[in-house]
Amino acid sequence: MTTHTQYTLFSADDALSVAKVQPQALVERFSQMHSAEIAELLLSCKNDEQRQALIKHVPDKVLGDTLLELPEGMQEDLLADFKADEIGDVVEHLDSDDATDLLQNIEAKVAHAVIESLEPDERREIEPLMAYNEETAGGLMQVELFKVRHDWTVARVMKVLRRWSQDIENLNYVYIVDDDDRFVSALSLHRLLFVKPKQIITEVADASFPRVMASQDQEEVAKLFDKYDILAVPVIDEHGVLIGRITADDVIDVIQEEATEDMYRLVGLSDEDDLSEPIGITAWRRGVWLMVNLCTAILASVVIAQFEATISQIVALAVLMPIVASMGGIAGTQTLTVIVRGIALGRVTYSNAKRVLWKETTVGLLTGMSFACLIGLIVSFWFPHYGLSLGLVIAAAMFTNLCAAGLAGSLIPLTLQRLKIDPALASGTILTTVTDIVGFLTFLGLATIFLL
Incomplete structure (x- = not known):
């Protein structure tokens, strides 16, 4: 059993016990654990007080990465008792993109104080990134990268690379720029190993290598990684100047966020809804969509009320109504899920x-x-x-509702996308209304015509 595995077998109660009697021993244990494991330990705590008691013993070198593994609201709560210079010590151990993410998740006044406490070089790296929207390429990128001039030889590139490679994490590509720092091409480190030292770097680099604008949406960036199967992508400004790069680990987070957001929205939840949110906020967010659903349910009930006389004479209709509505709803949801996911992945277009x-x-x-x-x-x-007679009536209603469900499940998200409305946000509520009304109207309408 390795030392690393040994430290994973460590519960929150164990950590709290050690913190009381041997605080330095807890610091040493945390220094041997992965940030994701420490975050899991903090999430397993019963309350914020226990988390606060443990977070003080997490070394600065892993504290930043640990916090980034936690929900955003929890990050701010745990850093509430930290001074600006203490948060600055944590930020110093993070890459520029991760440091920016952490600072954007805390109060603006505190974040500003932290930036002011940083060394000038670190401040110059982080301040420009703070200006970008979190959901754009600029908000995802980090400024740490390896770039060389277009007229360098491969031998010179290798010499400089050996000197600086240890300072850059997840180094996969060499980026080539012109005299004005505009992006020209890229070359993978694997390819670099097999070219002749005397060759000019631009002769062997890929000029068609994909790049993204800093203003591009993060979802477009994720699609580009999927399309070209790359490990990192250069980020340029409106003049083509290379200003950063986005690595695959950040894109994995984006893909997870986008998938979670779509899943939440399909059932009327906010993408900010999570287990760490206060009860009141969670209840309010869910209540808004429950109110919308209540209104649509009342609309369906109004349709049923028009056939009150029919239902009172043929009680079997009340028994069978849920079958028609349920089948239509499920069939429509199947289609809707496929279409919404297809739109999100770019596979369903006009x-x-x-x-x-x-x-x-x-x-x-x-x-x-x-x-x-x-x-x-x-x-x-x-x-x-x-x-x-009754069998034929429900058969006709079932056929009509399933056809309508398939058509509505396709048309609703496509129409919403055309109107610049997120299909995942409103499609489910509209679809349920359509299938309920069509199902009840056809079933009760046909029963009124043919059974009375």
Whole structure:
């Protein structure tokens, strides 16, 4: 068993016990643990008081990375008792992008004081990054990179690389710039090892290597990594000047954030909703969407109320109504999930929208016919005194609702995207309303026409 593995077998209660009797021993233990393991330990604490008791013993060299593993609200709470110069000591051990993320998650006044406490070189690296939106390439990038002039030989590049490589984490590419610092090309370190020392670096570098603008959305950056299968991408400004790079580890976080955001929004939750939020804030955020859902449910109930006389005469309709609505809702949600995820990944666009609509509508027709026949037979045997009439009515309603669900599940997110509204945010509520109204209207309407 390695030393590293030994320290992972350490609970919050154990840590609190050690903190009381041997605080320095706890510091030494934390120094041997990975930041993700320390963060997991802090999350397992019963309350903020326990976290505050432990965070004081985490060494500065891993404290920053540990905090970044925690929810944003918790980061600010844990740093509340730290002075600006103490937070500055933590920031000094972070790359520029991580330092910026940490400072953006605390109160602006405190962040400003921390920046003022930093050394001039570190301040010059972090201050420009603070100006970028967190969800853009500029907000993701770090300024630490390895760049060389376009007229350097491979031998000179290798000589300088040996000197500076230890100071840059996740070094995968050499970036080549012109005399005005504009990005020209890139070369992987693997490729660099196999070229002749006397060659000029631009002769062997890739001039078509992808790059991103600092203002580009983080979701576009993630798609670029997926498309080109790269480990880092250079970031340029509006003049083409190389100002930073984004590494794959940051993009993994973006992909996770975007997927979580889409999942939350499909069920009417804020992407800020997490287990560490205060109860009141969580209840308010969820309550807003529950109110919207209540309004749509009342709308569906108004439709049902129009057929009160029919339901009172044929009680079996009340028993069967949930089946029609539920099947439509589930079928629509299946289509909706596929389309929303396709839009997020760039696989569903206006250019292939017709093909997608045709496919989902056809699927709706096939499933509609299959389950219409099935439910028709079941209902005919379930309520034999109505003969085949009730079975045919629910079969027709089921077919109509499943077809409508497939069509609505495709059209709603595509329409919302066209209107510049996030499809993941409102599609679910609209879809539920459509399938409920179509299902109840067709089922009760047909029952009124053919069974009374």
